Amino acid sequence: DTEVTQTPKHLVMGMTNKKSLKCEQHMGHRAMYWYKQKAKKPPELMFVYSYEKLSINESVPSRFSPECPNSSLLNLHLHALQPEDSALYLCASSQDNGRAPDQPQHFGDGTRLSIL
């Protein structure tokens, strides 16, 4: 079992809906990440939070809005998504993004998102 917990595991939503993906870790990690993974493709980085501050946004459309309420939680708010946004959304955490890049990222099981 992974130490990074993501909910829900599956989500189906219409293009006008608003929903949120949640991620939680209790390893004391100070860096958290959102990735998007299409079938048979590698994960693509979306956002990085370091010490609860957004440090990297990989030019992600504004219909995806990340939030880090505290050091253990990471949310991804979704609004007005497009069918091409259907994918597996992965959350990851690591000890520290900036000062310890040798520390591996720990991944959650992901949320499989389908946009109708």
Next chain:
Amino acid sequence: AQSVSQHNHHVILSEAASLELGCNYSYGGTVNLFWYVQYPGQHLQLLLKYFSGDPLVKGIKGFEAEFIKSKFSFNLRKPSVQWSDTAEYFCAVIAYGNNRLAFGKGNQVVVIP
């Protein structure tokens, strides 16, 4: 920014055969290197990592990888595979100062019993 190349996306082999997956990266500075495995329906798991010291690193489940700096390579090996090694394998690189984990396209490995 760094990039990662993995060749032979689909690999099919029989149990007890040896496995070697190639990984090359492009970045001139200091990097940390990882191999992750994704079993069907499961999350990405770390197999092994290299950041300094002995260039031959051993990971879980009998896997090992060798960092050859002059070739910008970090190839993964296992002397004798099992059916349970059927999975997708991703090489990943993070460069000091860039702080972005870049993944290769992955190798889909199927082990036939």
